[in-house]
Amino acid sequence: MGNQIGKRGKSVLFELRNALRAGDIWLADSRRYREISTALVPIETVFETARLAVPLEAEDWLRHRTHTLKRNMAQISGADQAGTLAGGAIVDGKLQIDRRERAAPEEAAALVLKL
Structure with a gap:
């Protein structure tokens, strides 16, 4: 019985999962759940290198x-x-x-x- 997670524990884990998926919280060394701003390209780089038709x-x-x-x-x-x-x-x-x-x-x- 000591290893079982109660309803509150499950609720916490589900909310943690939802927050990770939404990007509300992140893990520093994670590829999937890292801070979204680290995946974005700086706007200066976009202006310098973009060769778009528009x-x-x-x-x-x-x-x-x-x-x-x-x-x-x-x-x-x-x-x-x-x-x-x-x-x-x-x-x-x-x-x-x-x-x-x-x-x-x-x-x-x-x-x-x-x-």
């Missing part, structure tokens, strides 16, 4: 995307005004795209069902 700052990315969107919308508007917008038109300020013809013949659907 900027690290959200404002820069949003500014670039807004510029691209405005440029593309102006291009579509110009094509519509010139009557060269293929496969669609702008009606009452909304882009309407014409339905495309089927690329596959009607018999293809029946063939797929047979397979």
